[in-house]
Amino acid sequence: MDQHWSRDVFRAFKSGNIRTVATVPDGGLTELLNLCEADSGITVITLSSEQEGMGLLFGLWLGGERAVLLMQSSGTGNCMNALSLPAITQTPCLMLVTMRGENGEQNPWQVPMGQGCRPALEAMGVTCFSAADNADVGTAFESAAQLAFEDGKSTAVLVHQHIIGTKEFVK
Amino acid sequence: MTPPLSNAGGELLRRRLVGRVLAERADALVITGLGAPTYDVAAAGETARNFHFWGAMGLAAVTGLGLALARPGERVLVITGDGEMMMGAGSLATIANAGAPNLAILVLDNRSFGETGEQPSLTAGPADIAAMARGAGISTVRDCRTEADLADTIGALYTAPGPVLCVAQVARGEDQKVLPSWDGPHQVSVFQTAIGTRSFPYKPITL
Ligand SMILES: Cc1ncc(C[n+]2csc(CCOP(=O)(O)OP(=O)(O)O)c2C)c(N)n1
Numbered sequence: 001m002d003q004h005w006s007r008d009v010f011r012a013f014k015s016g017n018i019r020t021v022a023t024v025p026d027g028g029l030t031e032l033l034n035l036c037e038a039d040s041g042i043t044v045i046t047l048s049s050e051q052e053g054m055g056l057l058f059g060l061w062l063g064g065e066r067a068v069l070l071m072q073s074s075g076t077g078n079c080m081n082a083l084s085l086p087a088i089t090q091t092p093c094l095m096l097v098t099m100r101g102e103n104g105e106q107n108p109w110q111v112p113m114g115q116g117c118r119p120a121l122e123a124m125g126v127t128c129f130s131a132a133d134n135a136d137v138g139t140a141f142e143s144a145a146q147l148a149f150e151d152g153k154s155t156a157v158l159v160h161q162h163i164i165g166t167k168e169f170v171k
Numbered sequence: 172m173t174p175p176l177s178n179a180g181g182e183l184l185r186r187r188l189v190g191r192v193l194a195e196r197a198d199a200l201v202i203t204g205l206g207a208p209t210y211d212v213a214a215a216g217e218t219a220r221n222f223h224f225w226g227a228m229g230l231a232a233v234t235g236l237g238l239a240l241a242r243p244g245e246r247v248l249v250i251t252g253d254g255e256m257m258m259g260a261g262s263l264a265t266i267a268n269a270g271a272p273n274l275a276i277l278v279l280d281n282r283s284f285g286e287t288g289e290q291p292s293l294t295a296g297p298a299d300i301a302a303m304a305r306g307a308g309i310s311t312v313r314d315c316r317t318e319a320d321l322a323d324t325i326g327a328l329y330t331a332p333g334p335v336l337c338v339a340q341v342a343r344g345e346d347q348k349v350l351p352s353w354d355g356p357h358q359v360s361v362f363q364t365a366i367g368t369r370s371f372p373y374k375p376i377t378l
Binding site: 020043045046047048049051052054055056057058059060061062063064065067081082084085088089090091152 | 202222226227228229230231232233234235236237238239240241242259261262264265268269355356358359362363366367368370
């Protein structure tokens with residue numbers, strides 16, 4: 001059986017010198033966040049809103065540090081004007097997004113931003129790499145990280161909902 | 172003789188206040204919020220250790236957090252307006268929770284959105300940024316209302332364990348616009364070169 005995608009991404013954090021992970025958590029990020037929390041070489045910064053990620057990552061980059069923002073698809077909607085900062089400064093903004101509002105979504109409130117996520121990111125100049133199954137996430141992340149750190153681009157890995165599974169709402 | 176720091180009514184004059192604060196910056200790294208704070212800091216004289224925002228409203232303080240975390244041996248000072256700080260109000264909690272002993276924020280509170288035509292801002296009403304910062308858990312918070320508070324404010328900004336937030340009540344009214352570079356990549360390059368964090372080529376990512 002393939003190992004969980006979180007392990008591939010975590011390995012890329014370590015080999016790529018990504019030492020700060022900023023997040024507003026999502027259920028789909030639990031394994032990855034647990035790996036990060038357990039690693040003394042990685043600092044997890046909890047944000048009040050995802051848009052802070054653009055500022056935090058930019059400040060870290062000015063100071064010579066690589067970081068990543070982890071969030072659920074609804075969080076990308078909070079980032080729109082903030083994405084101006086990495087765009088206008090041509091600095092890396094690496095994001096990993098766990099998708100909601102796709103196949104099998106049970107909570108209709110997740111659908112508008114889930115469906116709007118990719119077009120909204122693209123409208124702000126973010127290059128998106130979709131991962132449709134577990135084994136794809138690591139390579140999608142590697143591509144996104146390379147483009148971000150080597151070319152100063154804003155990039156996002158979109159982890160499809162069917163990889164993560166759907167959240168059950170039991171009454 | 173140095174020009175007075177306040178007007179006839181005793182209100183602090185922002186341009187002179189910022190000049191006075193920056194006169195003691197030593198090697199501090201300075202991030203400025205969009206609008207008048209950017210012009211105030213530029214008016215004090217450009218250095219490679221300044222980074223100026225011209226947009227991305229609400230992100231100045233949390234950018235200061237990132238820089239402070241990356242450069243623990245340097246003092247980082249964010250100078251911004253009340254409107255800009257209010258748009259990033261949630262980041263006060265993020266900053267307090269992350270902890271950054273070397274980060275200080277100076278909010279120039281003119282109770283208005285100066286840049287957009289002096290409309291009254293939320294601090295013209297009941298909102299109090301110092302109280303919000305205390306509620307967010309910022310360890311050192313100061314109100315700076317008159318010249319008499321200045322020595323304490325400057326001491327806190329440069330030497331108190333951070334995160335520090337000082338709210339300076341300043342007079343309304345626009346000063347002459349002093350415009351620094353708005354070229355993003357240029358500013359990044361100059362700043363990173365000055366502090367030694369610019370590195371090409373970057374170490375590639377491999378799985
Ligand atoms: C997201 C966003 N909304 C609104 C504006 C317009 N705007 C530019 S500066 C500014 C006010 C800044 O006020 P403050 O931080 O208090 O600075 P002041 O000029 O009063 O010193 C506003 C609302 C903007 N640039 N970006």
